[in-house]
Amino acid sequence: MKYLELDFIISPYSRDAADILIALVADAGLESFVDTPQGVKGYVQTGLFERSVLDSLTDIFPMDGVKVTYRLAEAEDKNWNEEWERNGFEPVRIADRILIHSPEHHNLSPAEYDIVIDPHQAFGTGTHHTTGMILERLLGMDLGHKTVLDAGCGTGVLGIFCTLKGAKSVWAYDIDRWSVDNTKENMLLNGVKNMEVVEGNASILQGKDAFDLILANINRNILLADLPSFVSVMHAGSQMILSGFYVEDMPLLVQKAKSLGLNYLNHTEKENWATLLFERL
Numbered sequence: 162m163k164y165l166e167l168d169f170i171i172s173p174y175s176r177d178a179a180d181i182l183i184a185l186v187a188d189a190g191l192e193s194f195v196d197t198p199q200g201v202k203g204y205v206q207t208g209l210f211e212r213s214v215l216d217s218l219t220d221i222f223p224m225d226g227v228k229v230t231y232r233l234a235e236a237e238d239k240n241w242n243e244e245w246e247r248n249g250f251e252p253v254r255i256a257d258r259i260l261i262h263s264p265e266h267h268n269l270s271p272a273e274y275d276i277v278i279d280p281h282q283a284f285g286t287g288t289h290h291t292t293g294m295i296l297e298r299l300l301g302m303d304l305g306h307k308t309v310l311d312a313g314c315g316t317g318v319l320g321i322f323c324t325l326k327g328a329k330s331v332w333a334y335d336i337d338r339w340s341v342d343n344t345k346e347n348m349l350l351n352g353v354k355n356m357e358v359v360e361g362n363a364s365i366l367q368g369k370d371a372f373d374l375i376l377a378n379i380n381r382n383i384l385l386a387d388l389p390s391f392v393s394v395m396h397a398g399s400q401m402i403l404s405g406f407y408v409e410d411m412p413l414l415v416q417k418a419k420s421l422g423l424n425y426l427n428h429t430e431k432e433n434w435a436t437l438l439f440e441r442l
């Protein structure tokens with residue numbers, strides 16, 4: 162999948178202006194934002210980029226005296242998550258109960274849950290705190306007979322773990338074709354049969370039956386935009402674990418979730434990354 166990199170310069174720079182800019186350009190399809198000294202960089206799939214939409218947003222930047230300009234470059238043909246995840250990972254142990262390793266790792270001491278992941282260019286080996294924190298939470302949950310939605314599945318690690326822990330079925334999707342292919346490959350490596358994965362975004366949830374548990378480790382802006390779709394596939398008592406955002410983003414997500422009828426249960430955090438647990442009333 163080809164991505165364009167947009168390097169936004171905000172003058173004069175301020176954190177507030179950067180946050181407003183990110184919220185604005187996320188609406189124009191940008192994702193995966195990286196702070197820079199003078200602004201932010203964002204990425205957008207080539208096919209989704211519309212210069213006129215972006216220009217109309219930046220031309221009328223809603224902060225007095227602040228100007229935004231941007232430079233455009235074609236990013237390497239890669240998954241944006243490579244920014245986060247190292248290629249070729251070391252075996253990961255979560256809470257001494259889950260072992261995640263690649264097919265090349267041999268002679269490892271066994272664990273209660275053994276997951277084989279060949280990540281290629283998809284995100285989700287457990288090395289990132291967001292994945293690890295969700296897995297830790299899942300360890301403490303009774304998944305028996307639960308139906309699970311794995312939104313933004315990456316390598317499929319979360320959904321695969323749920324099937325190993327007794328979930329009835331997992332339905333997964335990812336916007337990135339590579340991640341969908343990789344999830345299928347990892348399902349085979351782990352002998353998983355009660356999981357399905359498709360390419361798409363939250364719009365494909367329309368008309369789906371409700372899930373007992375939703376997992377979404379994406380990023381703040383996509384989660385904010387997709388929360389109504391997630392809630393539309395929750396029944397009373399369904400739970401949802403979100404991650405992929407920083408501790409300071411939590412109030413925004415909690416506020417939005419509450420406005421949609423969800424009950425905030427608790428959060429966990431590691432090195433400024435956070436997870437949130439909600440329940441539908």
Ligand SMILES: C[S@@+](CC[C@H](N)C(=O)[O-])C[C@H]1O[C@@H](n2cnc3c(N)ncnc32)[C@H](O)[C@@H]1O
Nearest residue numbers: 284285292313314315335336337340362378379
């Ligand atoms: C941070 S990774 C999480 C992967 C895995 N679920 C985990 O927890 O390790 C986010 C994933 O969401 C996907 N993604 C990004 N935007 C998306 C969107 N709008 N809808 C669905 N998936 C999206 C990315 O391709 C990526 O695989």
